Amino acid sequence: MAVGRPDYKAILTALLPPGTALAGRRDSVLQRLLDGLSRELERVDSRSRTMLGEADPRRARELFGEWESSFGLPDDCAPDEQTMTERRQALLGRIVSRGGMRPQDYKDLAAGLGYDGVEIIEHREAVIGWYDGPGHAGAEIGDALNGEEWNHAWDALIPEGVVRQSVISEAEIGDALRSWGDDLIECVLHKAAPSWGYLNVAYIEED
Template structure:
């Protein structure tokens, strides 16, 4: 007997039905099992609604066309895959520094951005870079020399590495999202 079956028995009118009768008891147990099973399935569906739960990850990746084409062949942990899904869902588009910093943060990277301006009379000083021509359209993402993504309990699967190094997913996603006319540079370490 289950607790749910006992609760269902309490719902029976006490004078009309005997909750311990064999046929009625079997029917109540079957109903309790069906309700328990539907509750478990509803919980799984509810969890899959939220991409950051990691449930239904394969479906999220299929819908969002992940992994990105520039990441084919690159092994990713479950956590990195979930971060890619969340990043793609949150990225509505933008061209500001804060947008790209937040996009990188959603992928697990802490970055800063440097923009370049051509030298102007009255502003530039002796020894400053001139930055003419295409430098008007260039910007550099500054990231740590080594970015390590560690395995997290509940967000890792069997076979995932305990730690992963690399900036391929950062470069891939920011290159996809950058304005078309801009020139994106990446700088790692002290810049």
């Protein structure tokens, strides 16, 4: 519960030495001093409650730049003109990213940036032989005749026509109401991909 100026003045008054010497009139120097101190304590209390909200990157505004700096943002994947919504999505995506090279890790990375429905397809070398243990079986009719290098290739399929909406509570003057394009997610995925891998980014055609 917020503590207001009357509450702080009552607290300060209670701390005064007992007796009638300090009672004074409401317009006395002492009472005006207590009014000024209680007003300042109310301001500090209000600011402290605001700062509690700044501890949450989903709501931070005044300390948002420090949040970005702490996680190395904006980086070279950031577009030249990012809206506040896009900057916040990039920050949250960086915070929740756990790293890793599983398909689900890349899906989670994309989802953290606001790209839902990303599909990951892993390729493999086409081989002929009997399947008698762990690992993938031999090629089947209809499989692509991939060479050995395809064991290190994979596709990231992104829904075509991704639209990012501006959020009124987060947007700033000059931000676009809508934005299209996927340069951000392509850069982020390529940056997260292992150096020995081959990443192909494609887009899922909408019906």
